[in-house]
Amino acid sequence: MVTEGEVCNVHLMTEEEKYDLLKNVINDYERKESNLIQILHMAQTIFGFLPTEVQQFIAEEMGLTVSKVNSVLTFYSFFSTKPKGEYTISVCLGTACYVRGGKEVLNKLKEELGIDVGQTTEDKKYSLTVMRCIGSCGLAPAMTINGKVYKQVNPNKIKRILGTLK
Template sequence: MSKMVNPCKYEELSDEEKYELLKKVINDYQRKESNLIQILHLAQVIFGYLPFEVQTFIAREMDLPFSKVNGVVTFYSFFSTRPKGKHLIRVCLGTACYVRGGKKLLSRLKEMLGIDVGETTEDKQFTLEVMRCIGACGLAPSIMINEEVYQRVTPDKLQQILTERGYSGR
């Protein structure tokens, strides 16, 4: 692959620069349909999510029907068509977490943030998602915020955890 910019700096790029970079990625992957998933992954890293415009761009550049690109994006849960917040909160609803209070944590988070699953707060700070087992069942219930795992979380602990991430209460 050709030289890439520091991933931490993608958000500082202009739209034009992002599309230019995406074009490079598509070329690096030789515009092959078999590389579509990898291209979409990188497009999501560059743009943060995969809106209609980005999908259209990829379809055009790869000479694929939009329905093909959109079909892959909507099939895989790791692709998002909506922008995500700075802090991605994922509540584990695997069996152990579910029975040990995961559902309560989810309700509390919805209440605190004023959003539903799949939504992002207006200030773009928090996105709420659910996930299946993250392999920390022994200390359930667990949640993840970005790459960090929190175990034995209680609804009361949530306030503290979120405050550390800049939550100021709503």
């Protein structure tokens, strides 16, 4: 089973390799429509956002219509059909991270960046997303910035972490 933790190096992949990985993800989920949300999550982790071509690929592979795929992803604010900013910050809201303060970390990021989940700052520098477990539960709460994992984060560390990106 391909996990989100395994797709941390997607920034090193070619487009073709990304589509191969997405195909493996869809195979893992046995093309079940009930798994569409998980597949869209993984696709967004791989591509950074969900452009029409990726939606078409998922629809074809799963035997669904593009409008079905599109209606699901537009329903949830954490999916984005637009390119992300220079830095994509993803906060884990899996169970372990959630109970150890992931939501507070997310709220601090929203406050600092002035954007909501699924949005990009006007200067195109930061995008904010949420994700599920990335396998770092022992050091929760976790977040990633362009695939790099930050463990045991808390609201007081956010300003400093953002400062290292400038």
